[in-house]
Amino acid sequence: MTSQDDLFHPVIQLPEPTRYDRYRRLVGLEDTKLRLRKEAALLADPRRLQQWAAAHHGGDVAALTLFADRAPLFVFAGDVGSGKSALAESFGCDLSDYLDLPVNLYRLKLATRGSGMVGEMTSLIGGAFAHMHTAGARATGPRGVRAVQILVVDEADALVQSREAQQMHHEDRAGVDAFLAGIDSLAGAKVPVIVVLCTNRVGALDPALMRRAAATFTFARPDDHQRHAVLSQALDGLGIAAGTIGKLVTLTGPTADRPGHTFSDLTQRLVPTAVLNAFPDRPVNDEDLLVLAESLRPTPVFTEEN
Structure with a gap:
C-alpha cells in the first residue's frame, strides 16, 4: 500500500x-x-x-x-x-x-x-x-x-x-x-x-x-522597476549609493545579445557573490557590484528544446 x-x-x-x-x-x-x-x-x-x-x-x-x-x-x-x-x-x-x-x-x-x-x-x-x-x-x-x-x-x-x-x-x-x-x-x-x-x-x-x-x-524576467526593487531590498544596509543601484538596474537589463537577469540571478548570484568577495576583510563597495554586474552572464532563456 x-x-x-x-x-x-x-x-x-x-x-x-x-x-x-x-x-x-x-x-x-x-x-x-x-x-x-x-x-x-x-x-x-x-x-x-x-x-x-x-x-x-x-x-x-x-x-x-x-x-x-x-x-x-x-x-x-x-x-x-x-x-x-x-x-x-x-x-x-x-x-x-x-x-x-x-x-x-x-x-x-x-x-x-x-x-x-x-x-x-x-x-x-x-x-x-x-x-x-x-x-x-x-x-x-x-x-x-x-x-x-x-x-x-x-x-x-x-x-x-x-x-x-x-x-x-x-x-x-x-x-x-x-x-x-x-x-x-x-x-x-x-x-x-x-x-x-x-x-x-x-x-x-x-x-x-x-x-x-x-x-x-x-x-517573466524582472523589468527595470522590479530589478530596482529587488536590488534595493537586497542591498539595504550595505551603504550602496542610489546612483549605483540605478547603474546596476541598467547593467542587469536585457541587451541586443542577451536577456535580462532573472530574480534568482540577482538574489542568489550577484549580491551574494559581492558579499563573499568582500568577506571577511573589507566592506562591500559600489565598484564590487558594478564589476560583477558587467561580468555576470544571466541565466539562459529556457526553450522547449532545452
Missing part, C-alpha cells in the same frame, strides 16, 4: 518563518500576489464569495454559479529563476494570515511517475489525489473550513505533458488521464484543496489540463 511518505515530501504547516521570509523577498510581484490571494481564498472557502454577494449585491447574484465547479488548479508558468516555484511554496503563508487558518503545504514527489510498470503511475497519482481528498474532508466541518491544503507539483511538464506528443508512452498517457480525473474529482467537491503546477514548458502541458485551470500565472 502506498504511504504518504511515498507520495509527498514532508508536509509543512504554514505560516512558517523561512517561507514567509521568502514570500516577502519576492518583491515586484505585488499584482500577482494580490490576484493569487483572491483566487486562492475563493477556492479554499467559497462561502466568502457568498458573503460578499450578500453584503454588496443583496445575495442573489447569477455570476456566483460560474464559480461553483471551478477546478482548484493554478498553473505557474515562466522561465527559470522567475520566482514561480518560490511563490508556489510560500503564498500559503499570506493565505493563512488572510483566512486566519492554518495551511498545509504538500509537495508531490516526481517518484509518482513510477518505474514504468503498467498501471503503477495511475495508481500513484490516484493515491495522491485520494490523500488530498481525505485531508481536505477532515479540514471541513459544520462550522466551515478549519485548514487549507496546497499541493505543489514542480516540473509539472514531466508528469502531465501533452497526450498529443507522438513519442508519449502509453503509461504516461494513462498518468495524465489519472491526473485529470483527480482534478475533476476536486472540482465542486467543496474541500479546501488547491493544486499548483509549476512549469518552464507551459506549451508541453496537456491542453485539457490548461482548460481546467482556474487561473494561469505567467512569470
Whole structure:
C-alpha cells in the first residue's frame, strides 16, 4: 500500500518563518500576489464569495454559479529563476494570515511517475489525489473550513505533458488521464484543496489540463522597476549609493545579445557573490557590484528544446 511518505515530501504547516521570509523577498510581484490571494481564498472557502454577494449585491447574484465547479488548479508558468516555484511554496503563508487558518503545504514527489510498470503511475497519482481528498474532508466541518491544503507539483511538464506528443508512452498517457480525473474529482467537491503546477514548458502541458485551470500565472524576467526593487531590498544596509543601484538596474537589463537577469540571478548570484568577495576583510563597495554586474552572464532563456 502506498504511504504518504511515498507520495509527498514532508508536509509543512504554514505560516512558517523561512517561507514567509521568502514570500516577502519576492518583491515586484505585488499584482500577482494580490490576484493569487483572491483566487486562492475563493477556492479554499467559497462561502466568502457568498458573503460578499450578500453584503454588496443583496445575495442573489447569477455570476456566483460560474464559480461553483471551478477546478482548484493554478498553473505557474515562466522561465527559470522567475520566482514561480518560490511563490508556489510560500503564498500559503499570506493565505493563512488572510483566512486566519492554518495551511498545509504538500509537495508531490516526481517518484509518482513510477518505474514504468503498467498501471503503477495511475495508481500513484490516484493515491495522491485520494490523500488530498481525505485531508481536505477532515479540514471541513459544520462550522466551515478549519485548514487549507496546497499541493505543489514542480516540473509539472514531466508528469502531465501533452497526450498529443507522438513519442508519449502509453503509461504516461494513462498518468495524465489519472491526473485529470483527480482534478475533476476536486472540482465542486467543496474541500479546501488547491493544486499548483509549476512549469518552464507551459506549451508541453496537456491542453485539457490548461482548460481546467482556474487561473494561469505567467512569470517573466524582472523589468527595470522590479530589478530596482529587488536590488534595493537586497542591498539595504550595505551603504550602496542610489546612483549605483540605478547603474546596476541598467547593467542587469536585457541587451541586443542577451536577456535580462532573472530574480534568482540577482538574489542568489550577484549580491551574494559581492558579499563573499568582500568577506571577511573589507566592506562591500559600489565598484564590487558594478564589476560583477558587467561580468555576470544571466541565466539562459529556457526553450522547449532545452
